[in-house]
Structure formats: C-alpha cells, structure tokens
Amino acid sequence: MSKQNKSDAYPFASGGWGSMKAVAKILLQEKTPLTDSRVLMHQNKPDGFMCVSCSWAKPADPHVFEFCESGAKATAWDITAKRVTSDFFQVHKVSELLKWHDHDLEEAGRLTEPLRYDAQTDRYVPVSWQEAFDAIGAELRALDPASVVFYSSGRASLETSYMLQLFARMYGNNNLPDSSNMCHESTAVGLKEAIGVGVGTITLEDFEKTDLMFFFGQNVGTNSPRMLHQLQDARKRGVPIITFNPLREPGLLDFANPQSPVQMLTPAETQISTQYHQVKTGGDTAALLGICKLVIEADDRAVTSGTPRVIDVDFIRDHTSGFDAFAQFVREASWDDIERVSGLPRDALEAAAQEYMNANAVIAHYGMGLTQHRMGVQNVRMLCNLLMLRGNVGKPGAGPSPVRGHSNVQGQRTVGITEKPELAPLDQLAKQFSFEPPREKGMNIVEAFEALLDGKVKAMFNLGGNLVRSIPDRVRTEPAWATLELTVNVATKLNRSHLVHGKRSYVLPCLSRIEIDRQESGEQAVSMEDSTACFHGSHGVVEPAAPTIRSEPFIVAGIAKATLGERSTVDWDAWRDDYSRVRVEMGKTWPEMFDNFDARMWTPGGVKRPVPARERKWKTKSGKAEFMVPDSIGEDPDMPEREPGSLRLMTLRSDSQFNTTIYNDDDRLRGVKGSRMVILMNPADMEERGLSEGDRIGLETIADDGVERRVDGFAVMPFNVPQGCIGGYFPECNPLLPLWHCAKESKVPGAKSIPVRVAASVR
Template identity: 75%
Template sequence: MAESDNAVRKNAAYPYSSGGWGSLRAVTGALVKEKVPLKASTVLLKQNKPDGFACVSCSWAKPADPHMFEFCESGAKATAWDLTAKRMTPQFFELHTVTELCAWHDHDLEDAGRLTAPLRYDAASDKYVSVTWQEAFEDIGRELRAFDPEGVVFYASGRASLETSYMYQLFARMYGTNNLPDSSNMCHESTSVGLTAAIGVGVGTVQLDDFEKTDLMFFFGQNVGTNSPRMLHPLQEARKRGVPIITFNPLREPGLLKFANPQSPVEMMTPAHTLISTQYHQVKTGGDTAAMLGICKAVIHADDHAKAHGEPRILDVDFIETHTKGFEAFAEYVRAASWEDIERVAGLPRADLEAAAAEYMRANAVMAHYGMGITQHRQGVQNVRMLCNLLFLRGNVGKPGAGPSPVRGHSNVQGQRTVGITEKPELAPLDKLASQFHFEPPREKGMNTVEAFEAMLDGKVSAVVNLGGNLVRSVPDRLRIEPAWRGLKLTVNVATKLNRSHLVHGEKSYILPCLSRIEIDTQASGPQAVSMEDSTGCIHGSRGVAEPASLDARSEPYIVAELAKHTLGERSTVDWDRWRGDYALVRDEIAKTYPETFHDFNARMWTPGGFPRNLPARERKWETKSGKAEFFVPETIGEDPDMPEREPQSLRLMTLRSDSQFNTTIYSHDDRFRGISGGRMVIMMCEADLKRHGLRKDDRVTLQTIADDGFERRVAGLRVQPYDIPEGCIAGYYPECNPLLPLWHHAKESKVPGAKSIPVEIVEVNGAARAP
C-alpha cells in the first residue's frame, strides 16, 4: 500500500521516532533526578501488570498478556515522581511562607518532594503548620457542618480509585449535595454527553481485542505519543498487518508519525521504525466537524452514484435502516453542504478528504480514536456527534474491530463516573443509594466545574474539598478565579505533593497527605488493594508494592472515611471504620449498587486484562431516547459563532501539553518531541504567520483574548517558536495560557472549557505595543 506523502514528511523539530533511545534516556534521567534507588526502580516491573499496580498516569488499557516493561516514558516519569526520595516535612514549611512559595514555579513546588504530615494554614505566620490527623478531621468536620451543603463543592481528580470515588460521592450525598464536579468536566464531558445521545452510553465501545480485527483507524485531536504512549504497541501491530491509520491533527506530532519500540532489539539497534500515520491531515484548529463532514459527503456521494447505477451500495443500508434514526435529515444536510465551505473551515483540500473517504469506504471495520482536540471546543459535543455520524454510515459501531474510542487522560476519570461521581442526579442511582443506605439523597442538580467557579465568583461557594488535583491551576480565567478562591471559608486538599491550589488558600486551609497508589496500603484487615476503570471500559485491580513515603501519610479511602465520619456523625448509616479497614466491604456495596457491571467484584477484579463494564452499544442495544443510534444534523461547521474575531490580526490559540507533563504536573521545562527547550512560555506559529505579523524566532509577544465581555485577558513574555501548524492557528502550553481562556468559553451542552480554540491577537512585541 502506498504511503501518503504528507504522512512521511519529517518533523523538523524532532526528526526521530517516538519511543526508542530518546524515551529510554528520559526514563533513566527521571529516575536519577528523583533519586530513586535501584531497588525501588524495579517497581516499574509491576506497573500495569495483573498482579501489580495501575499506572498513576494515563488510563490506557492494561493487556491480559503484558510486555515485560508494560510502561511508557510518561508512566515511568509519573512513577518516579511518586517514588522520589525528596520529602516536604513540617520543617520545610517552617522555613518558607506561603507568600514566598507562591513565587515558585509549578515544577519546583512538586519537585520539592512528597508531603509527609497533615498541615493547617496559619494566617499569623503565613505558613502551613503541622497538626495531628485527629485535629484536622475534627476541625474540618466542624466547619463543614456549619455550611449550607449547597455552597460546598466536592471536587475529584481522576486518579482516585473506584473504592475512594464511591465513598466520596456517598459522603457528599449524605452531607446533602450533588456538587460533585471532577476532571471529566474539564476534558471528556463532551464525550459523555455526545456519545450518550448518539449510542446510549457515555464511553467508547472499543476494547483491546478490537485492534486485532480492525481494518482502519482514524485519529482526531489525540496525540498518542505523549498522552497514551502504551497505545503505540497495538498501533504498531496493526500497522504491521497493513491497517491504514488516518490522522487529523493541527500540529505534526512525532508520536503520530513513527514509532521505534524500546522493547524491540531490532528497532533499538537499527534505524528501523514503524510508520504510524499513513495519511496525516493538518486540519485547522476548530475544523474537525468540517473535515468529518467532507468525508461523509464523499461517502454519501459515492453511495448515491452506486445506487443510481445499480452497483453495490457503499453505505451499510441494513444497519442504517435497522439500527438508526435521522439518516435522511443528515444525508440531506450533507448533500447541500458546499465543498468551498468545507475546505475553508477545515483548512484542507477536497482531494485530501476524498482520499480519507476512499480508505474508509474500502474498510469493513473502522475505529475512531479521539481526545481533547475534539472535546475542548465550543462545538465539542457536535464534534463527538459528527464522529458518530461518520461511523454510522458504514455500520462501524457494535461490531468487532469498530467503534468510537475516546482516549482518556486521568487514570480513573472514566471509572469515577461509573461509580457515581457526577453532578447530574439523573446519572446517579439515587433510588438505589436511598434504599441501600437508608437516607434521602439530594435530587437537585449539582454544580460542574465551570458552574462551581461561576458560583465562586458570585460569592455562593463557602468551601471546596479537593480529592487530588490542582484545580486552581487548571481552571480557565485563572486571574479572575484566584481572588475568588482566596475568599472561601475553607479549602481542604488531599494530595501527595504541594501544588498551586494549596497556596491559593481559603480562610481556613488544610493539606492532607495521602499514599500514592504505588505504595503498600495496610489497614486493619491487612494489605489493601483498589481498582480502576481504563479507557476501554475494563476494570482492573491494583496493589501497591513500594514502601510508603511517610508513616504519617494516610490512604485516600482512610481520609474520605474519616472526613465523612467527623462531618456526618450520627446522621450516617455507614460504618466508615469498617470500610476504612477493609476495602473489600466497599466493593461489596458497589456490587449491590451496580450489579450489572460489578457482580462478584472481589472475585473478578484480578482478571487478567480486567473485566468489562456493561456496554449495551457493543451489542447494538441502544439506550437512547428513540431506542436507536441517532444521526445528528450539525448546528454549524464553524468553530465559534459567539466569539468575535478581528481579521487579519486574529489568531486561534490551542493549549496543549508537553512530552514531560501530566495534566498540571510538569516534570521538565523542555518539550523534547517538539524540539522546544529553555522554558514553557512559548507560542508555536507557522512561518507564514511569522511573516504576516512581522515576527522573528525568539521574539517575545503578549497575547490578548478577543472577547467583548469587559474583561482584559493577557499573557505576556511568550517566546515565538516556528512550528508546523496551519496558518491562522497557534499553540501554547497549558496551564500557562489558561488566563486567556474565558470561563464562559465552553462547549455548549457539556460546559467543557474551549481550551483548544481561543481567538487571540498579538498586542505587544518585545515590550512595544502594536498599532490596532
């Protein structure tokens, strides 16, 4: 099969394959930097193994028959970050005020090491001071009892286990609120909304064995090389079988171009590598709906021609007639769409989209992988629905080797939703919880992440409990949010390391150090295990294997149980002490609440490869409003009709992560894959835009958001870096560019922040103002 010329063109920033010696050097460097002893480094051999621990980084699937080294560069860095020999003891906080620490870089805060003891903010000294666990739990419980539950937010990071998440949501609901935002609100809520409407389940339908049966893969807005590198193994195997991979992504990313497997002696000792993408289309930022519309248009046109000439149909007519609703309205919309509009918005020529369609029409089983490049848009839900439209045309849902495949970031963000972490009461089994635990759960809708910050700006939030994460740093409109956060009465942070959210504190603030999932967790009944759900909807057990960083750290289930006990008191019908001492009891209760997925939970959690959750759409059972898979007619093919742009100076900014980053955790200031070093205050821009704006490499610019809402949003000191990205589009790092993202600039139906498409303009160059 001939490879497309645009797929094999080298990336000048990083001309080598992803994986290979570069990854091995990076892993070794991370272990050395964190002073991880040789004995502790062998922990990596247990990572993502059926009898070991689930990676604390990405949520990609764990195979039943794992490789010897079943970890990637990103996962190894995350493990080294947790296994670090560095410690932040109470003595550290005696030496540093919070005001001083606020001036530290995010990397340096976490790089200082693991937290070792519970801490309370002391306003008189402007320092965190050591307290006992009992003092912390009693004071936090007393404070929470004094608040109206509607004004308290229980945020959950995606790293907490299924057991912890179940306990946490039960605690919040017994307390009296559905304010349970989580990191899914920030990334894949567009998936939850879009897939639920289209196929009746809010998660993907692809599992690992589908990779062996697929004929074609699409990638939309997902950088596998940095966000889920272990996925490169099944991609490599598929490519060796001749499976085409068609990628749509604004930037040319090395991980989507070629891969040298570090576990292959041949590929490590020779220039050998595997070409990943056979077609690589640099769609304009925000042009995904248009690109998918172009493919659909080519497919429907080919089918119309076949039908008119009595030739075999291109569409899967039986699937469409039996299993779907709304095809005719969608087909009419597609036929009426103009190629001129599609090419303009997608930034791609018709010939490229027809080439992608030709591959699609030749394949019998097609899966579509996507990430936040699809979901973090004003039209994020529409993007997900369009991807489903494309798959429906040829029956590519509910059959082997096919289906939508949203690739999640956080290691258990998908699983948290499965066990009740949601602000939407209709998605939680409230009646079941009521009968199971003999209380009346709140029925009012809670606040998602954006709504929580809107309420905070309005002075309607009293307290935030953070189960992990770095919410202050990850939120949009950070320069508006931070003063509101400081006005809170109480902030509680469960964490392994210090981060910005602990320093931008409320009137009362606690930091509660927890064990990492990697560490041995011993409770009253003995060593404990927890469980997670991966991106493919499979549930895995996880058992810590390293010694705890501190004898005074506590497990997440322990901390949640104690917070619940000290807050709820006699109101609670749960024996939190028993749950804290034996997590198997928690799993028994999860099985009662969700019997279809979690029956025999304790017996099945160590199944190699995990056990799958109940996903009716895999069997073509559609739990939608109509009882069928639903086609969708797009509202618009443009990105954001509600936000003004000013031509010709406007640019569309997408924020992204580096190869040495996991969400807000930054392992290094450099981005090896993109060839960027010397700091993260960088803007990537194509040569044509450099020329149009009169800029040169390493110029320093100030960006300002184009928005007519009365707020000025600027980020200064951004170094210009030439990069292969479509004209009119630029890229900068998250979270450094978050101040440019308005809180209200979110996906319409899901409220996922539109971080992948922010209209901006350059207002200063090298300190001098630009003429308007």
C-alpha cells in the same frame, strides 16, 4: 517513513533511545534508588499497580516492560526520595512559595504529615489527623451544603470515588465535579445522545480485528504511549491509520519500539500514520462533514447505477434514526465552506474517504482535540455520524474510541461521581443506605467557579488535582479562590492550589497508588476503569513515603464520619479498615458491573463493563443510534467576528508533563528547550507580523465581555502548524481562556480554540 515526512522539530521516531534516556534522567532527578526503580516491572501487570498517569488499557498478556516514558516519569515522581516535612514550612512562608514555579513546588518532594494553615505566621503547621477531621467536619456542618463543592481528580480509585459520592449526597448536595468536566465531558454527553452510553465501545481485542483506524485530535506519543504497541501491531498487518491533527506530532508519525532489539539497534522503525491531515484548529466538524459527503455522494451514485451500496443500508434501517435529515444536510453542504473551515483541500478528504469506503471495520480514536471546543459535543456526534454510515458501531474491530487522560477519570463517573442526578442511582442509594439523596442538579467545574465568582461557593474539598492552575480565567478565579471559607486538599505533593488557600485550609497527604496500603484488616487493594471500559485491581508495591501518610479511603472516611456523625448509616470505620466492604456495597448498587467484584477484579485483561452499544442495544431517547444534523460547521458561531490578524490558540501539553504536573521545561518532541513560555507559529504568520524566531510577544483574548485577558513574555517559535493557528502550553495559557468559553452542552472549557491577537510584550 521518509525524512521529509517526519516532524521538522524532532526528526526521529518516537520511543527509541530518546524515550529510554528520558526515563533514566527522571529516575536520577528524583534520586530513585535502583531497588525502587524496579517497581516499574510491576507497573500495569496483573499482580501489580495501575499506572498513576494515563488510563490506557492493561493487556491480559503484558509486555516485560508494560510502561511507557510518561508512565515511568509519573512513577518516579511519586516514589521520589525527596520529602516535604513540617520543617520545610518553617523555612518557607506561604507568601514566598507563591512565587515558586509549579515544577519547583512539586519537585520539593512528597508531603509527609497533615497540615493546617496558620494565618498569624503565614505558614502551614502540623496537625493530627483526628484534629484535622474534627475541624473540617465542624466547618462543613456550619455551612449550607449547597455552598460546598467536592472535586475529585482522575487518580482516585473506584472505592474512594464511591465513598466520596455517597458522603457528598448524605451531606446534602450533588456538587461532584471531576476532571472529566475539563476534558471528556463532551464525550459523555455526545456518545450518550448518539449511541446511548457515554463511553467508547472498543476493547484491546478490536485492534486485532480492525482494518482501518482514524485519529482525531489525540497525541498518542505524549498522552498514551503504551497504545503505540497496539498501533505498531496493526500497522504490521497493513492496517491504514489516518490522522487529523493541526500539529505533526512524532508519536503519530513513526515509532521505534524500545522493547525491540531490532528497532533499537538498527534504523528500523514503524510508520504509524499512512495519511496525515493538518486540519485547522476548530475545523474537525468540517473535515468529518467532508468525508461524510463523499461517502453519501458515492452511495447516491451507486443507487443510480445499480451497483452495490456504499452505506450500510441494513444497519441504518434497523438500528438508527435521523439518517434522512442528516443525509440531506450533507448533500447541501458547500465544498467551499468545508475546505475553508477545515483548512484541507478536497483531494485530501477524498483520500481519507476512499480508505474509509474500502474498510469493513473502522475504529475512530479521538482526544481533547475534539472535545475541548465550543462545539465539542457536536464534534463527537459528527464522529458517530461517520461511523454509523457504514455500520461501524457494535461490531468487532469497530467503534468510537475516546482516549481518556487520567488513570481512573472514566471510572469515577461509573461509581457516581457526577453532578447530574439522573446519571446516579439515587433510588438505589436511598434504599441501600436509608437516606434521601438530594435530587437537585449539582455544579460542574465551570458552574462551580461561576458560583465562586458570585460568592455562592464557600468551601472546596479537593481530592487530588490542582484546580487553581488548571481552571480557565485564572486572573479572575484565583483571587476568588482565596476568599473561600474552607479549602481541603488531599494530595501527594505541594501545588499552587494549596498556597492560594481559603481562610481555613488543610493539606492532607495521601498514599500514592504505588505504595503499600496497610489497614486494620491487612494490606488493601483498589480498582480502576481504563479507557476501554475494563476494570482492574491494583495494589501497591513500595513502602509509603512516611508512616504519617494515610490512604484516600482513610481520609474520606475520617472526614465523612466527623461531618455526618449520627446522620450516617455507614460504618465508615469498617470501610476504612477493609476496602472489600466498599466493593460489596458497589456490587449492591450496580450488580450488573460489580457483583462478586472482589474475586473478579484480578482477571487478566480486566473485567469488561457492560456497554450495551457493543451489542447494538441503544439506550437513547429513540431506542436507536441517532444521527445528528450539525448546528454549524464553524467552531465559534456565537463569538464576535474575528478581527483582521487574529489567531486561534490551542493549548498543548509537553512530553515532560502530565496535566498540571511539569517534570521539566523541555518538550523534546517539539524541539523546545528550557522554557514553556513559547508560542508555536506558522512561519507565514510570523512574516506577516514582522516576527523572527525568539521575539517576545504578548497575547490578548478577543472577546466582548469587558474583561482584559493578557499574557506576556512568550517567545515565538516557527512551527509546522496551519496558518492562522498557534499553539501554547497549558496551564501557562489558561489566563487567556474565558470561563464561559466552553462547550455548549457539556461545559468543557474550549481550550483548543481561543481567539487571540498578538501584542507587543511588556516583559
């Protein structure tokens, strides 16, 4: 790839020496001894542990170093030598810690003993495990179950998630939001409606059979770098990769493999994207529509001329419904509208469409750039429309590929973590455990915080995560969080959600997945589901950070037993002592997935979850894959008219970040150093506003709900981003995102497209 086609901010290949230096730096930062750093050799191996960061697939034949820069950072973060004991809170009051930076809170080290908040001293103080369980159980029994929310982050295992959903339903509600609500719920809804299953259809084997790949709104270099190995192999076979993304991200441009001596010791590198189209933020539906229009117009010409058809006529006839209405909409679509909304010229879309029409098997990868929009579900459906035009679902080397974030976020849904009763096997659970599960719909994340603002939520149980930081509308939601009667936080490290505490608050330190989990029956293993719907076993390989730490299953079992008492038919102690008992029950609930799972979970490459759409079996309302006519090609048809000079803000994650965990303030791949209070802006937009690099600005949300949303102190940085669009970091920009500004059908926060105006900074 020529120099001028690289990122201006980082004119090097992703991976390479830059990645190796970053890994060495964090190992030193976390004071990780050489003996402990060898744990990386067990990461994502069949006999080791699943990475605690992203959920990319674990190959049957792994590389010697089957970890990436992001995964190494997450591992070093967990096995740090730094500790937060009860003495830490003797030195630091909670009110003081509230002023600390998010990075500094987690950087303090691993939590080592259970804690409860003492209001008289404004400190967290030690409490025994049984005292904590009994007190939490008493609190929960005193509350209306409808007022309690059970949240889980994507790091919880399948076993823990199964236990939590059963506990919540025996307690009396379906209030089981999770981190999917924040990112890929648009996928779960959109794919379910289109092809009958809420997960992608590809596996690693499909990379070897595809002859074209699309990327939409997914930054592989930061969010799932191990995937670059499969992309590199595909490019060596000559497979084109076409990328649609507002920012030119180095990981999608070119890659130097740190495991290749040739690429490390010579200028050799692999070009990843063969076409790179900088679509406007919120312009994805329009771009997809343009490609569909070109395909259908080419097919119309083929019909007229009597030449071979361009669309897959047999697939559309036998396996789909709704094509005629969709095709008519596409034919009538205006090129002026497509170009204006997408920000792309027609010839760019023609280049992409030509490659698509030349290909026989096409994979479409995508991330939160498609899902975190008001029209996020529509974006996913439009991607399916494009694939279905040429039969690219349910055949080798083809299909939709949602690239998930957290390591088991997809798997949690598989084992019942959902607020939607229709998606949980309630009848089977009732039969299996002799109780009547609640049938009322529970609350997702947005609904839970809406209810919190209305005073209807009284308690939050948080299995990991940092909800106070990750949720939108922080100026409103953070004060409401502090009014809760009870907050329970299961975590490895301190974060802001522990400090903005309820009236009664507990912090319960849990084992990391990397640590050896010893219970009464011996060392335990857990399991996860990756982005390609494959299940894997995982067991820890390092000693726990402290002997007083307990596992997530231990903690869930202890609280469930203390809360439910005689009401429960589950032997929670037995499940706590031997996780294979949990897997036996999972097999009874879902025999098609988990029968004899204890023996199969160590299968190299994983156990493939049944995905009917892979076999062209469609579990949809019509019994076929369904084309959808879009409601609008614009991003926010129901938002107020954008005022002159307004901009569209997309929130971003840096290469030194995983979700709300900040490893440091640099973003090497975008050329940002020493601060996250940065706004990436097109130079023409800067000039129009009289701004120079480094100038301080404030941003205000454009909305008509009467709430002032503003963040000050951003430094402007010129960047290659479409005019009218700007980028800023998550979670620093979260106060600008209204809680109600979410995807229509899925309620995923619309963090990738927030209308804002520039204001003079007061900081």
